[in-house]
Amino acid sequence: MRVFMARVLFVSLFLFISCGNNDNSGSKRVEKTYSAADIVNGGSLIIGTTGEPDGLNPLTAHSKNAKDAISLIYRRLADINEDLSTFSPQLAKSWHFSNDSLSILFELRTDVKWHDGEVFNSDDVVFTYNMHMNELLGWEGYSYKETINRVVAQNDSTVTFYFTEKTPTLLMDAVEGYILPEHILSQIPVEEIESSNFSRNPVGTGPFRFSEWKSQQSLTLTKFADYYEAGKPRLDAIVIQIVPDNINLYRQVLSGDIDFMESVPAGDFNKLLAQWDDGDSIIKPYNFLGRGYEFIGWNLIDPENYSNVMEAAGDDEPNLEELLKPHKLFGSWKVRAALTMALDRKTIADVVTHGLAVPMHGPIPPIMWAYDPNANSIWEYDVEGAKEFLGDAGWKDTDGDGILDKDGMKFSFEMVTNAGNEERKQALTIIQQQLLEVGIEMTPRVIEPALLFGRMLPTRDLDAALLGWSVGLKMELTPLFHSSSIFIPFNFVSYRSQEFDKLEDAAKSETRQTIAQKHWNGIAKLLSWELPYSWLYYKTETTVIHSRFKGVKVDKRGAFINMEEWWIPFEERSDHDMLAEN
Template identity: 35%
Template sequence: MFLAWGFFVLLSCLACSPPGGGSETPGRPAEAGPPCYGDTLITGSIGEPSNLIPILASDSSSHEVAGLIYNGLVKYDKDLKLVGDLAESFEVSKSGLVITFHLRKGVRWHDGQPFTAADVLFTYKTMVDPHTPTAYAEDFLQVEKAEAADPYTFRVTYKKPFAPALASWGISILPGHLLEGRDIMKSPLARHPVGTGPFIFKEWKTGEKVVLAYNPDYFEGRPYIDRYIYRIIPDSATMFMELKAGGIDNMGLTPLQYARQTEYRKFKENFNKYRYPAFAYTYLGFNLEDEKFRDRRVRQAVSYAIDRGEIIEGVLLGLGQEATGPYKPGTWAYNPNVKRYPYDAVKARELLQEAGWRDTDGDGILDKDGIPFRFTIITNQGNDIRARTAEIIQRRLKEVGIDVKIRIIEWAAFIKEFIEKKTFEATILGWTITQDPDIYDVWHSSKNKPGELNFISYRNTEVDALLERGRRTFDQEERRKIYWRIQEILAEEVPYVFLYVPDALPVVQARFKGIEPAAAGITYNLIKWYVPKAEQRYKMIAHSS
């Protein structure tokens, strides 16, 4: 929904193998002597961060980089269980209303100042400040009282039971000493962040790269890798050429690259490919403030007119599965029994006719009140999968009398000028799926302001009530019933055409060792990745903290 630390994350996406998957093509022996320090990991990305103050960003590129600079109080481990991060331990009261965090002592910000409970309290106050333009405030508005009991104890009390409470404290904690009393929107931290994480910010060259260096004082031990470079390469084909040429070490492969362009001996010797189910889905979303899409029958017709199997086989090459709602198939919140929309052009035409769309002038395009049924699908530059998906949708909709244009837009402009301002008709995008099934920020009618996540302007009073109930109980069976009902409503109303759940297809240069695929993927233990001394390619000239 690639938008967040573990919230939602717009885009960046990712089932056929078991959770966690494994190395598809082991390039070299996994063990190469004891871990040692040194070398640089260069990662390729089609997107550039927008803001490295995480609470102000809703794109996956920002959160991917910021996730190496900042920490939360808690995090998900390799088995997707919540464990302490900046909190050494925590206690939840029997009522579930009070959480007490015992913070790690001796942790320092990258500028040398000590981390304390005052920073956590400052972060909380910033989140609930109405002047803070963040999409993630809602979780923290549930808090009745937050207090720093002492420098290393932070306690939070909730007004009512709030199921996502503990997970919400995975949010990046901000340096109060650098932000308090200042306008966060004008803070230099947006481009020169200071955190507590395993890597220290060094440089950001717009349109080119972000450079991080190891934190020698990181509380979990310094990373073995000296530097992490995040290279911005807006085209996946160019990125793949850079990978093969040695310009980058790590990227997400497209299905075509994974299945057909990497199956030769030299590539397998030099790279390790991985495949595992993504906690993500891709969708076609409608701007529901657009008159064309206000009629549910029109949205249902579009859903019937799209052949998802054609997209999964033709674009994903079978490396994914059909999406039927906002949850990953096989998880406890996923409802397998919702209404489905198998490809049916006849049904699509019938629904469009019922909604008043007919071809009155014989030009092959439906019209209503003299207005032809035309609209534009926008998606982001550099994602060939989405572009090809749009082309298939364009062709299928033409067959039922709808004229579709496709517009590919550079990522930053796409988000700021079109998504956040709602100046679009329809869009192909993706969300990362969080471990807790709470989807309030994406679907509740109150979250449709500019910059918030319900940018399609969806409104349904029953869904609003269910979303509120779902976060007020800790009983998993009760929550399952609630989220199953939400999925039934979304399937009937079709605010999104849910398209597919892709597989994650990362590739890493084979000199990197210590990679251990798990339910959380492969980067959860990035600080443990290392390169044997004899295989190291890059040396740091100097490092200053």
């Protein structure tokens, strides 16, 4: 084992050396069909990413890079399938609902070990639930557990989740979150868990175990020999290589030093796609509707007034009616509708994503079961219509300078976005020009993420923001639009509607999907009409993977969903695969 580990670590030293067997040039690609009998173990996967994980503890990590690595180290009770409504067993081998549908009994596997050799059992499940509910940790999936009353272990291999009410997502709520090692984390005071060594030295039950973390360089995971699925994982090691420069990262993909890259720039992806279709590339492109969408959020309340009222309230609950004084520009529905009509969203998407996006007109993304395109109010690109709506709202160009004004105030505002996202910076420039056509002066402003997400969104200190959200797998809009979320950063537009609250509360509690669909359609119609956001487009994910990897599955859940099944034929192995084996 020590010899193998040394060889794996030796491989990481050669990641910047061009591997001849991976060169993306030369003769036409020849593809071979393999069967289950051809599957062999061994080899390694080099994943390229531009950012370092913010930890490997599922309770406290937030970044996508961290979550991707975590998905290889840990396991849930059950994992969601591609249809986003059914589940496949993981640590639980089966489950049964009670007659009243207010509890679920899970039968756990008895052949599962933690990476340190300890045996997994029901105590780990109960402990994990308690950690999920602990307010000191602030686990980001807390909302999944709100209808769970308690979790009880009947014995080492049986555990029951009890619920306070029936909802259509009881199973999803129960299995959300990776199971944690009680024998390790129970020894650490809760307030010290986030800063503990566990975040950089994790122990899970997944197919790959943590091996080494070189800060700002690489993260190495190696095959867990006692993984409960026989013969898996197929690969010996996965190395996550950190390359801060996206351009350099893509170059390393082309040279063969990196096997796997997500979020490939759209222009480069399209070129690679054409090469693949022509048989001129050994790097396989995957594009699919993922979980990210882009939008403009309009602050519906006056930022200065919000700050003054919150400061005056101190530790007391502020008066909502005083707090939610309408924004001077975006408090008007006619103005928000006009701004939406002024945006040529197709042009924005085509230019920024090179056509790798689909239009989005409302709050429910197309990958979700509740999506119904006919439920949205559609605001077509209409410059003259936008001007008419603005005129109806009292905005005229009284001084002939090309910028609308009203009561001595220019229609001028800032739109912010986060630094480090070139697509959004480009989109801001296009939006600026489009708004100018209807007499609106928009000043783009790029903000460092820590300032934008850490202060400006929570304090509502902005006019409008061009951002993107990543969709969860549960049909829920509470954090973004429910009045109960009026003080949290996700609802930074400060949207509040009794009609929305009533519809979503009904949709989330309805166990009959056909009835729930009617409620979600009502929500889509309401929000796409009232326009707290101007939805822009839903992004197509662009991932590339070296074609020597077989058994690869990529869908709307992402590209990390079955890496334990990836394998490499002997005749297609690369130089760094050979180094790992010799």
